[in-house]
Amino acid sequence: MSRTDVTHDPAARCWVPGAQAHPDFPVQNLPLGIFSPPGGEARGGVAIGDHILDLAAVAPLLEGQAATAAALGRQGTLNALLSAGSEALRALRHGLFALLTDPAREAAAQAALHRASDCTLHLPVAVSEYTDFYSGIHHAVNVGKLFRPDAPLLPNYKFVPIGYHGRASSVRVSGGDVLRPRGQVKAPDADMPMFGPCRRLDYEMEMAVWIGSGNAPGQPIPIGGASGHVAGLSILNDWSARDIQAWEYQPLGPFLAKNFHTSVSPWIVTMDALAPFRTAQPPRPEGDPAPLPYLLDEADQAAGAFGVTMEVHILTAAMRAAGLPPHRLSRGSMTAMYWTIAQLVAHHSSNGCNLRTGDLLGTGTLSGEMAESRGSLLELSEGGRQPIALPGGEQRTFLEDGDELIMTAFAQAPGFARIGFGECRGRIAPAP
Template identity: 65%
Template structure:
């Protein structure tokens, strides 16, 4: 619901929040941080600062439901907050807006404690926002699925089940890391068409995948499915996600059970969780399916979800290479697309995931799958941009890339904009490639 917390006229006494591209007072994403010499704790991004929820509690700034939510969010993970659901999370947001409002009645009480409440984000370490028990990666970017399908099945790029089932697989949660963690090039078996036998060694075709991440809120009991009509209540927030992929390793190993070493070496997420409440102004109708496509089966179909279950977020991928840095050039933009290219909504992910009885838990993570648009400037992977490596990209530095090379840094950003509202963002999701071991 759009409410007073989204008022575009609202500003904060935290001056850096006003006009901040990602973290104005209208956003207030949640995360886990460590100040210099301190332990991990819950915080809220506001401009270039982080509000310490534990310190705010010690000052007695919360009461009632908002206090319950702040206490749940003040520890070393956000799992306890996610478990509380929508109402406490919304109460916390409303209270934070009042505390940080430049024209709020409580500014005179709160601002004198800024030195205790706020930490400079640049001085802090950001951590994973939750203890992630399980990770599921979907394949809901229809343009990406079509583009990749054309590389291998030109006459039939989408398999018959694609438009009926939200395709997904269970990934490895232990290797998920927060933005900034280096990416070690994986070793594995790979086999080129001109090779008689596979060899073991570093991935030759290392790639990124542009995705959104979805954190699960309240879970469900084993054997008890979540209805599509209430699935949105089980979503705690969103982040950016890069599900790094070793394309050559995957091409050899994925049949018949799917990717293994090609995908389990690392997944990177942005550390701030943007709440469904902050994203309320940027909800849009799920794009109409092309004529002839089947309607979702009844267990996946809800009128409200179809009317406002999609998000309008502009997503960009940039690359920073040794050559670009040597020449003093800024990161090169590889693509710019939109989250509206997803064929399924987040609520449909939850409903389908639990439809067979699978239990989700607070802090579980789901990836949307690679998000690509219909044109090359919006493709969400190098596999698509380089046509499987056959058409290398030329960067502003003169360097070329088929796939990622050691020393490259991939940076994903996301920003939600709508006329009449203040834009909000996610912060960066970045990782730098290190050479493989051995």
């Protein structure tokens, strides 16, 4: 499990203009991504302030394992770098931190620095598999109450980390249009279903978990070592067609309601960067069962949760036309997870399933206990029965064409620099 060290020093000063006390990307963060500079090919980079540092270009300025890891950044995905493992990522972090905090090395590294606004960001990894979990217990209760008021949680929820296999091919990087999906829906009072554009399009406020090193088939990952298989975290928006989902989900669960588009933010915040923000897993309510032994580790319970705050804002077409700022819909925390990230990884591999570099795990919607922390419109509008008031006199129960969703996330703790995850955006476009 990663620990704090010199790279987390809040007093460290970086020579990159604008990086000092940057709300997302100070030198204490150094998240990894894939970018294209103007006229250049996609390659690995590190976000620093409002700039991007070309990994392969600075490899000659580094030494040992850090130089070897940085050289892997010349590829168009981060898969090779993430597969090198946590020690390689840690060495790279330390090498970059030393480079960026040494004014004497500024001139040598300056040519590898690009303005982020001039660059194009890409999906950071080639996603091999995508699994979305259901670890947000408040979301599970809120949604369950809409359909089963007297028994919102099914009996297995507190024993088994629930998840489903999503569609890796439709995972896309933040930005651009989200095409309204078409599908089969059936109104409660209708005799027959109909096929057409989704009318109850929703977002889900989640975090993305990126697998670094995997496991061999038939060799489960033990809970005590599970966190070492995670390279880092990003923001994830699990776009959901609620009317399609309501008709199709029984008996096998989500299908076309979920596989049309999944957005992730472009920067992977490494587990080492997140070390200061680890916290104890919240205790289970009295009467809840303890996790089975293969999911229970004392160190994971003591520091396996993360103090990461997530926010969702909406910007409608009318708000853009009127020059209004985005309006916040949700604000929640990763501590809403009933299961830790390590528990998700251990359970996923417990039957012998082999996880691979680039596998993506979604946490599930991380709603909190309070109404303002509900992580989806399904919850905020109580199933569409209570419209949400927006600036300018508009209302929403679900997303309309032209609406843009902006998700952000950050971590902060006393004695450490705040770090962020950037943005995860998407604008709803009409069904084709």
